[in-house]
Amino acid sequence: MSTDITQVTEKTPTDTPETIGGGRIYRPLTDIVETDQGVSMMLEMPGVAADAVEITLENRVLTIRGKVKPVRPENLELAYDEYGEDDFERAFTLWDDFGPDRIEAEMRGGVLDLTLPRAPESQPKRIAVKGA
Structure with a gap:
């Protein structure tokens, strides 16, 4: 079985334009299991x-x-910044059989878990073979 999810956007901190607010948009690292x-x-x-996550689906694009x-400590000035605290965005083109x-989506500990079930009519079916 091969995954038919096609990545639409590839955004990384180094090649992403800045947003209107001046921040960057990061491409979240993603594991996909089929x-x-x-x-x-x-x-x-x-x-x-969890309340800051937006998931949309339009024309098969998730x-x-x-x-x-x-998060910045009050009354302290940052001397050096390695950890980027900017927004995330990623898009995928989905197949037709889901x-x-x-x-379903759930956010836990900085990881968004998405479950995309196949439509019941597209589930693999086992065909019984009758013997003579």
Whole structure:
């Protein structure tokens, strides 16, 4: 079985334009696991709260965005900054045989878990063979 998810956007910190607010948009690292039942995706988005995640599906394109609320200590000036606290975005083109109304998403510990189940009619079926 081969995965028929095509990545639409490739955004990395070094080749991404800045946003209107002056920040960058990071491409979250993503693991994709495919089974007969569907696809599971795990996207790393540290610093993004569950209520700051936006997932849209339009014309088979699944777009995931996460807004980060920067955390800066009060009364301290940052001397050096390696850890970027900017927003995340990634998009995928999906196949036709999944159930869009059954997609589930959960954010835990900076990782967004997406479950994209196949539509029941596209599930593999075993055909019984009768003997004579």
